[in-house]
Amino acid sequence: MKLRRARARRKGRIEIIPMIDVMFFLLATFMLASLSLENLHSLPVDLPRGQALAAPPKASVTLTVTRAGDLALDRTPVTLETIGPTLMRLAPGGATSLVVNADSAAPNGIVVEAMLKARAAGVEHFLFAIKPE
Numbered sequence: 001m002k003l004r005r006a007r008a009r010r011k012g013r014i015e016i017i018p019m020i021d022v023m024f025f026l027l028a029t030f031m032l033a034s035l036s037l038e039n040l041h042s043l044p045v046d047l048p049r050g051q052a053l054a055a056p057p058k059a060s061v062t063l064t065v066t067r068a069g070d071l072a073l074d075r076t077p078v079t080l081e082t083i084g085p086t087l088m089r090l091a092p093g094g095a096t097s098l099v100v101n102a103d104s105a106a107p108n109g110i111v112v113e114a115m116l117k118a119r120a121a122g123v124e125h126f127l128f129a130i131k132p133e
Contacts, residue, residue: 043072045103050130060127061090063118065102069110080113084121097125 043064063083064072071078078086087098098118102111115126 047131048104049133060097060099062099065106065111067103067105069107083117087121098123099127101129
């Protein structure tokens with residue numbers, strides 16, 4: 001008669017299928033999270049189409065110009081006369097970059113005037129929001 005030990009030793013095994021499932025879950029989670037990182041404080045407008053290099057991420061203020069010519073700084077309605085004081089209030093250290101989010105049918109004169117007022121308030125760089133083609 002053959003006697004067995006009370007406790008038989010089994011070699012450990014690494015199951016690869018659950019590990020692959022976990023890795024795909026993490027990949028999908030990070031991909032979805034990265035899509036929601038874009039943070040534009042603007043009103044929805046119909047942007048012009050074009051191609052451009054991606055801008056480096058910085059703290060910036062968004063200037064929105066609607067089709068009707070209405071202006072907004074980070075969703076705060078402004079006029080041409082109040083752009084400067086509102087920029088000073090939104091960016092106390094001085095905003096060095098301004099994202100121009102202008103509707104493709106917006107009057108160009110208002111866009112240029114708003115940019116000139118922002119330049120007088122201390123903005124050094126202007127970035128234009130576009131739709132990729």
